[in-house]
Amino acid sequence: MIRPFDAIVIGAGQAGPSLAGRLTAAGMKVALVERKLFGGTCVNTGCMPTKTLVASAYAAHLARRAAEYGVAIDAPIGIDMKRIKSRADIVSANARTNIETWLRGMDGLTVIEGHARFEGPDSIRVGDELLKAPRIFINVGGRASIPDMPGVGTVEVLTNTSILKLDSVPRHLIVVGGSYIGLEFAQMYRRFGAQVTVIEKGPRLIAREDEDVSEAVRDILAAEGIAVRTNAACIGFKPHAEGVAVDVDCTSGEPSVAGSHVLLAVGRRPNTDDLGLDKAGVKVDARGYVAVDEALATNVPGIWALGDCNGRGAFTHTAYNDYEIVAANLLDGAARRVSDRIPGYALYVDPPLGRVGMSETEALKTGRKLLVSKRPMTRVGRAIEKDETKGFIKIIADADTKQILGAAILGTGGDEAIHGVVNMMNAGADYPTLQWAVPIHPTVSELIPTVLGDLKPVG
Numbered sequence: 194m195i196r197p198f199d200a201i202v203i204g205a206g207q208a209g210p211s212l213a214g215r216l217t218a219a220g221m222k223v224a225l226v227e228r229k230l231f232g233g234t235c236v237n238t239g240c241m242p243t244k245t246l247v248a249s250a251y252a253a254h255l256a257r258r259a260a261e262y263g264v265a266i267d268a269p270i271g272i273d274m275k276r277i278k279s280r281a282d283i284v285s286a287n288a289r290t291n292i293e294t295w296l297r298g299m300d301g302l303t304v305i306e307g308h309a310r311f312e313g314p315d316s317i318r319v320g321d322e323l324l325k326a327p328r329i330f331i332n333v334g335g336r337a338s339i340p341d342m343p344g345v346g347t348v349e350v351l352t353n354t355s356i357l358k359l360d361s362v363p364r365h366l367i368v369v370g371g372s373y374i375g376l377e378f379a380q381m382y383r384r385f386g387a388q389v390t391v392i393e394k395g396p397r398l399i400a401r402e403d404e405d406v407s408e409a410v411r412d413i414l415a416a417e418g419i420a421v422r423t424n425a426a427c428i429g430f431k432p433h434a435e436g437v438a439v440d441v442d443c444t445s446g447e448p449s450v451a452g453s454h455v456l457l458a459v460g461r462r463p464n465t466d467d468l469g470l471d472k473a474g475v476k477v478d479a480r481g482y483v484a485v486d487e488a489l490a491t492n493v494p495g496i497w498a499l500g501d502c503n504g505r506g507a508f509t510h511t512a513y514n515d516y517e518i519v520a521a522n523l524l525d526g527a528a529r530r531v532s533d534r535i536p537g538y539a540l541y542v543d544p545p546l547g548r549v550g551m552s553e554t555e556a557l558k559t560g561r562k563l564l565v566s567k568r569p570m571t572r573v574g575r576a577i578e579k580d581e582t583k584g585f586i587k588i589i590a591d592a593d594t595k596q597i598l599g600a601a602i603l604g605t606g607g608d609e610a611i612h613g614v615v616n617m618m619n620a621g622a623d624y625p626t627l628q629w630a631v632p633i634h635p636t637v638s639e640l641i642p643t644v645l646g647d648l649k650p651v652g
């Protein structure tokens with residue numbers, strides 16, 4: 194039996210549910226198909242549980258530093274990993290339930306649980322059911338990539354999903370991959386009491402950031418006792434009496450690190466390999482991301498791809514913005530484009546890194562005349578008062594147009610303070626506009642106009 198709809202949404206991640214809300218409100222009969230957990234990666238195995246764990250790790254860290262603030266804790270700091278895990282589980286479960294309840298109560302929406310596969314450009318099979326619609330929206334997200342590294346099949350490797358099931362602290366966690374996901378887990382588990390080694394094949398951590406940002410993050414982690422091995426050219430795995438041994442380097446240093454657990458955090462891959470895209474004629478790129486245009490339409494009329502699976506963003510806010518673009522173009526007669534988006538994101542180590550726009554390296558490559566200003570957090574009153582003075586604020590501007598090109602705030606409150614710059618860039622305001630502002634004291638944000646006042650030519 195064929196079930197006709199006006200639209201089908203595949204995936205209840207960060208774009209699909211809101212899109213279903215707009216489409217049904219516009220009077221369409223919509224089917225939403227979810228194969229696993231409502232809320233997708235962010236809610237279940239990404240942002241929400243990890244940031245909840247980061248908060249527990251911060252509490253442990255601050256408790257250990259209590260004496261520095263004149264606060265006496267007369268017993269050793271204990272870690273109740275079961276309680277920590279349960280806190281994260283509850284935060285995820287509540288969000289998941291809220292999304293599912295909202296969707297199931299949505300007028301005009303049919304929620305179907307199961308794995309969706311295309312059977313043609315307007316038809317989707319879910320188990321025994323064949324659904325048809327003139328509009329199909331793919332929001333299938335991605336998963337941890339497990340590349341075919343030597344020996345990877347001979348040991349148990351954890352991913353961002355399976356590590357969340359641990360309810361005890363590993364003796365020695367080896368994190369393979371020195372980028373955003375790996376570093377968040379590395380620092381939190383160190384704070385929970387594990388010995389932690391980060392292994393990165395490149396010459397530095399978080400390679401897409403400027404070198405000064407990379408170095409400062411490495412120093413922050415090293416100061417907490419996290420071992421960092423970069424330039425690990427020949428990473429391989431083998432069983433070991435302790436659990437697992439990871440080969441690190443063919444040329445220098447200890448050639449192998451033994452640990453009790455290993456987390457593989459070396460990238461993500463889109464969930465497009467088992468979606469029947471070939472039957473619909475939808476094109477993907479060499480890495481499996483669905484090819485889309487500026488309006489997130491695929492090469493097949495009537496099919497769009499939103500969120501991580503289109504390779505145009507890798508964040509919850511970019512997935513959500515994809516929904517806003519598609520909905521506005523389809524329902525409001527707008528002409529929004531994905532390239533109008535100013536990229537911003539945060540790395541939730543502590544202190545966090547807030548980022549927007551270009552890095553200094555990227556800006557230099559554009560050949561523009563640049564102005565750059567940098568201020569260490571040791572010269573930010575709020576950071577001094579909190580005794581959290583690691584990191585710096587850096588802002589990059591175009592010397593000719595006076596537009597801000599990008600910024601990095603690595604420091605206490607950096608994930609929030611960066612929005613002072615995010616908002617300016619989105620408003621298209623030039624940097625002198627902010628010189629008249631009267632920011633609130635004492636905050637990290639209050640230094641943004643001061644930093645802008647110190648912009649100097651570079652390059």
Ligand SMILES: Cc1cc2nc3c(=O)[nH]c(=O)nc-3n(C[C@H](O)[C@H](O)[C@H](O)COP(=O)(O)OP(=O)(O)OC[C@H]3O[C@@H](n4cnc5c(N)ncnc54)[C@H](O)[C@@H]3O)c2cc1C
Nearest residue numbers: 204206207228233234235239309333334500501507508509
């Ligand atoms: C450890 C970790 C931490 C993160 N932290 C942050 C953060 O702090 N901030 C941030 O912005 N981003 C963060 N992210 C990234 C963020 O989680 C993703 O960018 C976001 O979830 C992408 O949303 P999406 O809607 O594209 O896909 P997803 O959220 O992955 O949702 C896709 C949904 O589609 C379903 N699905 C897939 N295939 C099918 C099919 N064939 N049939 C039916 N259903 C299907 C899946 O089950 C899933 O529910 C993190 C990611 C990880 C892994």
